[in-house]
Amino acid sequence: MRIAFGGYEHETNNFSSTPVTGAVMDQIMRRGEDLARHHAGIRTMVAGVLDESAELGIDAVPTIYGEAGPCAATEKGAFEAFVTELVDRLWAAHCEAPLDAIALPIHGAGVAEGYPDIEAAQLRAIRERFGPDIPIGMVLDLHGNITPEMMELSNISVGFQTYPHTDTYESGRLLVRLLHEQHTTGKRLHQALVQLPWHIAPAFGVTLSGPAHDVMAFNQQMVKDDPALRDVTFFQGFPYSDVSFAGASVTAVAETAEAAQRAARKAAEYAWSRRQDFLIPLNSAEQAMDLALQAEYPVVINESSDNPGGGAPGDGTFLLAEMLRRDVPGSVYGYIFDPEVVQQAIAAGVGSRIDCLLGAKTDSHHGQPLELKGAYIKTISDGKYLKKNPMGAGGIGSISQTVLLQVGNVSIIVASARRQVLDDGPFRIAGIDWQDMRIIALKSAQHFKGWWTGRARTIVACDSPGIHSGDLTTFAFRHANTDYFPLGDPEWE
Numbered sequence: 387m388r389i390a391f392g393g394y395e396h397e398t399n400n401f402s403s404t405p406v407t408g409a410v411m412d413q414i415m416r417r418g419e420d421l422a423r424h425h426a427g428i429r430t431m432v433a434g435v436l437d438e439s440a441e442l443g444i445d446a447v448p449t450i451y452g453e454a455g456p457c458a459a460t461e462k463g464a465f466e467a468f469v470t471e472l473v474d475r476l477w478a479a480h481c482e483a484p485l486d487a488i489a490l491p492i493h494g495a496g497v498a499e500g501y502p503d504i505e506a507a508q509l510r511a512i513r514e515r516f517g518p519d520i521p522i523g524m525v526l527d528l529h530g531n532i533t534p535e536m537m538e539l540s541n542i543s544v545g546f547q548t549y550p551h552t553d554t555y556e557s558g559r560l561l562v563r564l565l566h567e568q569h570t571t572g573k574r575l576h577q578a579l580v581q582l583p584w585h586i587a588p589a590f591g592v593t594l595s596g597p598a599h600d601v602m603a604f605n606q607q608m609v610k611d612d613p614a615l616r617d618v619t620f621f622q623g624f625p626y627s628d629v630s631f632a633g634a635s636v637t638a639v640a641e642t643a644e645a646a647q648r649a650a651r652k653a654a655e656y657a658w659s660r661r662q663d664f665l666i667p668l669n670s671a672e673q674a675m676d677l678a679l680q681a682e683y684p685v686v687i688n689e690s691s692d693n694p695g696g697g698a699p700g701d702g703t704f705l706l707a708e709m710l711r712r713d714v715p716g717s718v719y720g721y722i723f724d725p726e727v728v729q730q731a732i733a734a735g736v737g738s739r740i741d742c743l744l745g746a747k748t749d750s751h752h753g754q755p756l757e758l759k760g761a762y763i764k765t766i767s768d769g770k771y772l773k774k775n776p777m778g779a780g781g782i783g784s785i786s787q788t789v790l791l792q793v794g795n796v797s798i799i800v801a802s803a804r805r806q807v808l809d810d811g812p813f814r815i816a817g818i819d820w821q822d823m824r825i826i827a828l829k830s831a832q833h834f835k836g837w838w839t840g841r842a843r844t845i846v847a848c849d850s851p852g853i854h855s856g857d858l859t860t861f862a863f864r865h866a867n868t869d870y871f872p873l874g875d876p877e878w879e
């Protein structure tokens with residue numbers, strides 16, 4: 387069997403002011419053997435595709451693939467140039483020796499200018515060149531906004547079950563296993579989609595416990611119990627992409643169309659019956675600090691509303707301002723994005739003091755810049771560390787040039803790249819042993835829990851104002867359906 391894989395993976399937050407430009411696309415795209423080498427030994431979707439293929443004796447041809455960090459939509463020309471190259475490379479692989487299937491490890495909530503559904507756009511372009519027969523499989527993120535068009539243009543879609551996404555690698559493997567099954571048995575699998583009138587903010591989506599965990603367990607049990615089923619995935623959707631079809635959904639893959647449809651329907655009914663349970667109270671910065679001070683430490687406070695992993699700028703100052711106001715011994719803020727302050731601190735050097743305006747420079751949604759006087763420069767780092775979170779463990783993480791500032795009792799890590807904090811990497815490179823700290827603040831909605839759960843004694847969520855807030859009433863949606871639950875209270879049967 388011979389397959390080829392590639393694609394463009396992006397989670398688009400249309401409230402962000404930072405687009406994916408052609409220059410960014412140039413940076414992130416990997417081609418051919420360089421693509422395969424880059425993912426070898428790391429727990430990613432692509433590595434899952436490669437490893438499963440190797441085990442099953444499948445020739446897996448890497449074409450072109452890249453993941454852009456979550457932010458605003460991709461520029462039209464850059465996206466179109468990518469799609470042309472993807473299709474050309476897939477076709478070249480096919481002309482060398484016929485392909486039996488194509489695998490796209492992508493996302494499901496990607497938007498480009500003029501393309502509200504970039505997954506369907508990639509599929510359509512491939513179909514135009516290859517025709518209707520070649521099996522195309524997708525691995526999709528649990529935050530995908532899944533559309534009927536995506537289903538019609540592909541044969542098999544599987545999604546991450548977990549949030550934190552600790553099963554990205556396994557999902558890549560599953561897709562290849564199902565493509566292989568189809569190929570060896572000669573029997574096509576079928577998929578079905580049921581969309582729900584429901585927006586789920588990432589602040590409510592954790593699958594380690596609570597309603598999202600129950601929904602995942604329900605679906606996994608269905609697959610175990612029914613030999614005709616191969617996969618059932620509950621997609622939470624991504625409201626911030628602000629497209630008309632944003633929302634939660636369920637997909638199922640089965641031996642027959644009827645079995646897939648029945649399973650998707652049953653799973654959707656169960657998830658929908660639990661929708662009220664997803665709404666947990668959200669804490670302001672002040673409330674989060676109050677809770678943290680009463681809790682067993684080390685306490686992690688995650689500022690979910692400014693999560694760069696969901697397209698927020700990562701330079702919001704609401705929680706940091708509150709920490710500076712309280713000035714609790716053993717506090718660390720890790721980290722805030724501000725490359726200007728990093729350069730100012732590097733120019734001044736370790737051991738000196740600077741006055742600066744920190745953070746809130748990207749847009750007007752994430753607080754005011756903080757005026758720091760005499761901030762002491764403790765460490766300077768290149769920002770590189772080995773990733774330990776199950777998401778991408780074994781790879782090199784980088785938050786680019788990083789400095790540690792000390793202001794009163796608060797240690798502030800300032801970095802030059804927007805990334806979500808997944809493990810203790812940013813703290814270690816700054817010279818902080820988090821186990822010595824009382825309050826550890828970071829910007830992430832749920833993914834950080836893949837590493838911090840069981841290590842921090844307490845986790846407190848903080849929902850300051852921001853473009854990744856769990857409070858959907860604060861968003862001026864232009865396209866997303868505002869009648870959907872919980873903004874409205876729609877009927878669904």
Ligand SMILES: [Zn+2]
Nearest residue numbers: 527528529551
């Ligand atoms: Zn996701």
